[in-house]
Amino acid sequence: MDFELSPEHKELQLSARRLVEQRILPLIMSYEERSVFPQEIFREIGAQGFLKAHMPKECGGLGLGTLAYCLVSEELAKAGAGMTHNGHFQTEKMLLDYGTPEQQGKYLAKLLSGEYLAATAITEPTVGSSFANMPTRVEKRGDTFILNGVKTLINDAAEADVINVFAKSDEGISVFLVEKGMPGFQILKKQDPIGMRSSPIYEFELKDCAVKTEQLVGKFGEGLKAFFSAFNFSRLGNASAALGIAQASLKKTLHYIKQRQVGSRVVSEFQGIRWMLAEMSTQLEAARLLRNRAATLEDKKQDISLESSQTKLLCVEVANRIVGDCIQATGRYGCLRDSLFELYLRDAKLLGTAGGSLEVMKNNIAKRLIGD
Ligand SMILES: Cc1cc2nc3c(=O)[nH]c(=O)nc-3n(C[C@H](O)[C@H](O)[C@H](O)COP(=O)(O)OP(=O)(O)OC[C@H]3O[C@@H](n4cnc5c(N)ncnc54)[C@H](O)[C@@H]3O)c2cc1C
Known part of the structure; x- marks a missing residue:
């Protein structure tokens, strides 16, 4: 170790x-x-x-x-x-x-x-957490696959050169690489999220979009394997984003409270604030260690479905708590947009939904523990 x-x-x-x-x-x-x-x-x-x-x-x-x-x-x-x-x-x-x-x-x-630039498209207007029941269909015709459906909330879909699109058939879910400008691919609208706004989200349609066999990733009907490999990995990225937000918030707070005078004292002398900092730094360190361990296990080619869900759950919850406490500890500074706390607050919140919700993480963890 x-x-x-x-x-x-x-x-x-x-x-x-x-x-x-x-x-x-x-x-x-x-x-x-x-x-x-x-x-x-x-x-x-x-x-x-x-x-x-x-x-x-x-x-x-x-x-x-x-x-x-x-x-x-x-x-x-x-x-x-x-x-x-x-x-x-x-x-x-x-x-x-x-x-x-x-x-x-x-x-x-x-x-x-x-x-x-690449994007991932799973979510649809009627399914998010329950994406296994997605209405987007794929039909095999000779050496061509025909995709039909609508995807929504897809980061960078309009800018991406290639999108990995999940679609369903009687054989199961499959993944296809859909390139920019392919006939049948059309952006329907740009959406207006409350957070993660430097990665815009879009709704798009696939209408008789024909892709060749060469664009199928993995085996036909076995797309869930690719999904789990990519998402167990990327949940560590979600978790790390939460850690970055928490770390940046804590750093700004430490800097501010050490110089902010309140009457004859500086904010960092107040015991209530000092205890807040102690809790924040302890939670952050524990969350980071869990993340580092999960990353190490992934590189040892172990199944990290339990650890990646635990890591995302803890890191995102810790980040939300820390950003909120930092706003509280810094008074007026935290209330102004220049401090960036409002950006961090919005993004920490959305990390609890994007890439799989915290409730889904809890279900994954319980399933691994109970075995069902
Ligand atoms: C900013 C942003 C970016 C996104 N980017 C992408 C992207 O690039 N590609 C993509 O494919 N998708 C993307 N998504 C979609 C995201 O993956 C879904 O929003 C997420 O999976 C949740 O699905 P939903 O919104 O349909 O919520 P729902 O599935 O409708 O869930 C609603 C509520 O019920 C809870 N819930 C659902 N199922 C259960 C259960 N079994 N037990 C307990 N509680 C449950 C959820 O946690 C949530 O609180 C993005 C979303 C956001 C907000």
Whole structure:
């Protein structure tokens, strides 16, 4: 058990932190206000290697493992959870675990460099948590698959070069890579979320959208395997985004309360505030250790369905508590938008729904414990 980050992980963490502080934070509110995808920033995230740090070297990555993805997500989320673009990482993971050599050759290098952006489309107007009953259908006709249905709340769907789309047939759920501009793919509307706004969400339609066999990821009817591999992994990204938000909030709070005078005293002298800080830092550290352990198990190729749900549940709950307490501890500062606490509050809240709700995480955990 080694609790120290390796020199490579520390360097990655510091370089992501520098990018966020110097390039992203000064611009973030302009993207947030309009809910616009930050094209230039995404390209820079790719150019600096943050989309490939976790991937194996033989696939063009830096070989730093799942913890690298977690550290990158944690740093990027200090500019809001929208910056973590989890649908992109989910697609990389699906291609790594279930892509054919041809699919990997066609897409992976472009996704790892940020030349291509990817999204994940599961949710539909009538199903979210219960996506196994999705109405979107796929019909096999010779060497072609015909997709019909509507997907909603899909991050970056209009900007993505490729979307992994889940669809159902009598054989089960399958996943297909749908490329931008394919006939039958149409954006219906841009939606207006309360959080994660630098990763805009869209509703789109697939109308007799024909994709070739080469676009099927994994086996026909076995898409749930790709789903679990990608989502057990990406829940660690959701959890890391929550940790980044909590860490940034705590740092701002410490800085503020040490210099804020209230009469003859500074806020950091008040016992009520000191105890709040003690609880926040303890919860944050415990949540981070759970995340690090889950990342280590993932790299040992163990089944992390229990640990990834526990990690997302704890990290998101801790982040929500910490942001709320930071607003309380900083008085007027926390009440003004400049502090970024309102961005963190909105995003921490949405992390409890996007990528799988906290109730679904609890169901996953209970199912693993009880065995049913
Ligand atoms: C900002 C944002 C971005 C998103 N991005 C994407 C994306 O890129 N791709 C994508 O496919 N989807 C995306 N989603 C959709 C997201 O995955 C769903 O919102 C989520 O899975 C919950 O589904 P739902 O909203 O339909 O809630 P519902 O399934 O309708 O659930 C409603 C409530 O019931 C609870 N609940 C549901 N089932 C159970 C149960 N069995 N036991 C106890 N409680 C239960 C839920 O936790 C929730 O509190 C995004 C959502 C948001 C908010």
